[in-house]
Amino acid sequence: MSVTPHDESFMAAAIRLSRRHLGRTATNPSVGCLIVKDGVIVGQAVTALGGRPHAEPQALAEAGEAARGATAYVTLEPCSHHGKTPPCAEALIASGVARVVISVTDPDPRVSGRGISMLRDAGIEVDAGVLEAEGRRSLAGYLTRQTKSRPYVTLKLAVSADGMIGRAGEGQVAITGPEARAEVQALRAETDAILVGIGTAISDDPLLTVRTPGLEAQSPIRIVLDPSLALPLTSKLVATARDVPVILVASEQVWPLSADAEGLPPSVLADYRGRATGLDPSFEPPTKGEVGKGRDPNSLAPVSNKSTSGNVAQGASPQPISPLVGEMPGRAEGGTAPADATDLDSRRAALEAAGVEIVYCNPYHPEILLPALATRGISSLLVEGGAKTARLFLEAGLVDRIQLYQAPVTIGADGIESPFDATDIPSGFAHMGTRIFGADRLDEYERES
Incomplete structure (x- = not known):
C-alpha cells in the first residue's frame, strides 16, 4: 500500500504526541504510537515517564481487540531485542495489526532494521520513512546520542x-x-x-x-x-x-x-x-x-x-x-x-x-x-x-x-x-x-x- 495523506496526518499526530514526554524518558526515546482502525484512533500512547513501558504496548492495551486488522503509526522503529521488557515488534505481531507505519528507523544496532524485518516476516505490511524529517526532529536527542555519542x-x-x-x-x-x-x-x-x-x-x-x-x-x-x-x-x-x-x-x-x-x-x-x-x-x-x-x-x-x-x-x-x-x-x-x-x-x-x-x-x-x-x-x-x-x-x-x-x-x-x-x-x-x-x-x- 502506498503512503497516503491520511498516513501523514496520523503520523503528524503521533509525532505531536511523542513530544509530551521529551526530556522525561531517561535514556529511552520519547515515542508516540497511534492504533487506527477504519480511520478512527482506537488506541494511543507515548513512552511512559522514566522510559517504560514503551508506547506500543500501552497503545495496544488501550485498543484491545480493536487492534486486530488495524494500522499502527509509530514515530520510531519498534524495538526487536529483549531488554527489561519484551520487544515491541512482538507485541505488535501478537495483537494482529495488519500494517505498521514508521517515521524513523532506529540506529540502535540492537534494532536497526530488525524490528521491520520481524514485522514483515510475520506478514505485516510495513511502510517506513513517513514524515521522516519531522520525526527526526522530535527524536533529535536520542538519535544524536546513538549516532554521535x-x-x-x-x-x-x-x-x-x-x-x-x-x-x-x-x-x-x-x-x-x-x-x-x-x-x-x-x-x-x-x-x-x-x-x-x-x-x-x-x-x-x-x-x-x-x-x-x-x-x-x-x-x-x-x-x-x-x-x-x-x-x-x-x-x-x-x-x-x-x-x-x-x-x-x-x-x-x-x-x-x-x-x-x-x-x-x-x-x-x-x-x-x-x-x-x-x-x-x-x-x-x-x-x-x-x-x-x-x-x-x-x-x-x-x-x-x-x-x-x-x-x-x-x-x-x-x-x-x-x-x-x-x-x-x-x-x-x-x-x-x-x-x-x-x-x-x-x-x-x-x-x-x-x-x-x-x-x-x-x-x-x-x-x-x-x-x-x-x-x-x-x-x-x-x-x-x-x-x-x-x-x-x-x-x-x-x-x-x-x-x-x-x-x-x-x-x-x-x-x-x-x-x-x-x-x-x-x-x-x-x-x-x-x-x-x-x-x-x-x-x-x-x-x-
Missing part, C-alpha cells in the same frame, strides 16, 4: 535590536517579553540539561529551572563551566542543588589527586575520560595507586578512548580550545577563585556538602565533555550563556540547533555584544522557520547534514 546541542540567544545580549555589570537584563520567556521555559522542560559559563552564573545568579506552573518537576540538570570552583556558595544554584541537580565542570588542575600525578593534569591518565569526569556512573575516580599508571612519562597528550573516537567530535576543532578569558573565574562580577589549595579544599567540601556535584573535565574541551555527558544518559543539552560559552561550542562545531530571539529593546553602549545576529548566522546552518511571540521574533536554524 553525545547530546544534541541547542544554543539559545536573546538579542536586542542593537545586537546585545545583556548589559555589563547589571546581571540579568530582560530582553524578550513574557510570551518568548514562556516558550523558553517550555524548551527547558523538554531538555535533559542546561549549561552556562561561570561568568553568567556569577553575574546573573540564575536558577536555570522551569518555572511554568505544573512543569517545575521537569527542570533540567544544571551544568556550569567553572574551572576554579568560583561559583559563590550563596548563589541560587548552590542553594537549590538538593532540589535540582547542579554539576560544576572544574579544571583538571584542581582535581584533588592531581598533586599525586607528578604535577600532571588527570587527563593524561589511562581511563581518565570515563573515570575522573565522574559522568560515567560505572566508574569511580582512580585511586592514588592508579595515578600515573600506564602513561607515557614523555607524553602530555590526552589519552583518548572509545568515547572520544569516531564521529563523536565530528566537525569539532581537533586542537585544544584555549580558556576563554571573559569566562575565567575572578573576572566576572561577584566571584573570585580560591586563593590556595587549602581554600580550594574548603570550597570543594562546602559545595559538595550543599549537594553540588563536581566533575573534573577541562571545561573548554566540549568535544570531551559532551561524550562524557552522554554516558550519563543526557541526550539533549541547552546552552544558554554567555557569549563566550556560545562561541566555544560554535567554534568546536558542536551546536546542532540555534534558537535566536530578536527583541525590539535597545541595550546601549555598555551592552555585551552577541556573538552573532540574524545577519551573520554561522555557516553550515539552514533557516528552519520563524515564529512570533508578542513583540519578539524567534528564528530557528539547524546544522546542515
Whole structure:
C-alpha cells in the first residue's frame, strides 16, 4: 500500500504526541504510537515517564481487540531485542495489526532494521520513512546520542535590536517579553540539561529551572563551566542543588589527586575520560595507586578512548580550545577563585556538602565533555550563556540547533555584544522557520547534514 495523506496526518499526530514526554524518558526515546482502525484512533500512547513501558504496548492495551486488522503509526522503529521488557515488534505481531507505519528507523544496532524485518516476516505490511524529517526532529536527542555519542546541542540567544545580549555589570537584563520567556521555559522542560559559563552564573545568579506552573518537576540538570570552583556558595544554584541537580565542570588542575600525578593534569591518565569526569556512573575516580599508571612519562597528550573516537567530535576543532578569558573565574562580577589549595579544599567540601556535584573535565574541551555527558544518559543539552560559552561550542562545531530571539529593546553602549545576529548566522546552518511571540521574533536554524 502506498503512503497516503491520511498516513501523514496520523503520523503528524503521533509525532505531536511523542513530544509530551521529551526530556522525561531517561535514556529511552520519547515515542508516540497511534492504533487506527477504519480511520478512527482506537488506541494511543507515548513512552511512559522514566522510559517504560514503551508506547506500543500501552497503545495496544488501550485498543484491545480493536487492534486486530488495524494500522499502527509509530514515530520510531519498534524495538526487536529483549531488554527489561519484551520487544515491541512482538507485541505488535501478537495483537494482529495488519500494517505498521514508521517515521524513523532506529540506529540502535540492537534494532536497526530488525524490528521491520520481524514485522514483515510475520506478514505485516510495513511502510517506513513517513514524515521522516519531522520525526527526526522530535527524536533529535536520542538519535544524536546513538549516532554521535553525545547530546544534541541547542544554543539559545536573546538579542536586542542593537545586537546585545545583556548589559555589563547589571546581571540579568530582560530582553524578550513574557510570551518568548514562556516558550523558553517550555524548551527547558523538554531538555535533559542546561549549561552556562561561570561568568553568567556569577553575574546573573540564575536558577536555570522551569518555572511554568505544573512543569517545575521537569527542570533540567544544571551544568556550569567553572574551572576554579568560583561559583559563590550563596548563589541560587548552590542553594537549590538538593532540589535540582547542579554539576560544576572544574579544571583538571584542581582535581584533588592531581598533586599525586607528578604535577600532571588527570587527563593524561589511562581511563581518565570515563573515570575522573565522574559522568560515567560505572566508574569511580582512580585511586592514588592508579595515578600515573600506564602513561607515557614523555607524553602530555590526552589519552583518548572509545568515547572520544569516531564521529563523536565530528566537525569539532581537533586542537585544544584555549580558556576563554571573559569566562575565567575572578573576572566576572561577584566571584573570585580560591586563593590556595587549602581554600580550594574548603570550597570543594562546602559545595559538595550543599549537594553540588563536581566533575573534573577541562571545561573548554566540549568535544570531551559532551561524550562524557552522554554516558550519563543526557541526550539533549541547552546552552544558554554567555557569549563566550556560545562561541566555544560554535567554534568546536558542536551546536546542532540555534534558537535566536530578536527583541525590539535597545541595550546601549555598555551592552555585551552577541556573538552573532540574524545577519551573520554561522555557516553550515539552514533557516528552519520563524515564529512570533508578542513583540519578539524567534528564528530557528539547524546544522546542515
